[in-house]
Amino acid sequence: MEKSKGNVLVTGCSAGGLGYALAKAFRDQGFHVLATVRNTSKAADLTREKNIEVLTLDVTSATSIAECLEQEGKAAYDVNVWAPLTVAQAFAPLLIESKGVILNISSIAGAVPLVWQGLYNSSKAAATFLSETLKMELAPLGVRVVTAMVGAIGTTLYNGHEVSLPKTSYYKPIEEYIKRQSRGEMQEPFNESVDATARNIVKDTLAGRRGQIWRGGEAGRASILSWLIPTAIRERILHADKQQ
Structure with a gap:
């Protein structure tokens, strides 16, 4: 064997x-x-x-408060920010002893903000900065930290998720558009197979990469937009169809 x-x-x-x-x-x-x-x-x-x-x-159990878990914003930060930090702290002694690797899963949404998902975007931005900071802090101790900036992939993330706007919402006239995005229909044409994305992330990690790796549908484009394109131009490119 x-x-x-x-x-x-x-x-x-x-x-x-x-x-x-x-x-x-x-x-x-x-x-x-x-x-x-x-x-x-x-x-x-x-x-x-x-x-x-x-x-x-349950990676959120150390910080979650039962009555707050119903709030989407609190839940997003519990899962995307506090959970990775809690896990990293808990396993730090083993990782330092074994000169191990931490692979954190972030998102291109944390680097290239998309409308109608501010809480998710901001939680992933926080996750990215946390991971990149851990990269610098743990490097002297022999621990390598990788941050996967994941793009559009075909997962079950959007299953059963759909927003409903109150009648008084200023965005009621475009509710159907927002619902389509909440169901993942807007990104579906750009989705990469979740298995292909996973294989690429594992390949990068085992090859010794550290810091940010960009994988998944539209990840390459998002990387260019986040680093090279001025904010005003980037927003026009991403949201031209929403500004009509």
């Missing part, structure tokens, strides 16, 4: 998501994967996969 290259801990491994695909991609590269999820029934298929161990882990 081939010897495992080591252990990889992947959080958020619900079926259909990027964490689920990453667990399989790391396993395919010869690693023993500890796939964690808040509800193991949502990752049932992984329990039958060789060299993947499914564990229960």
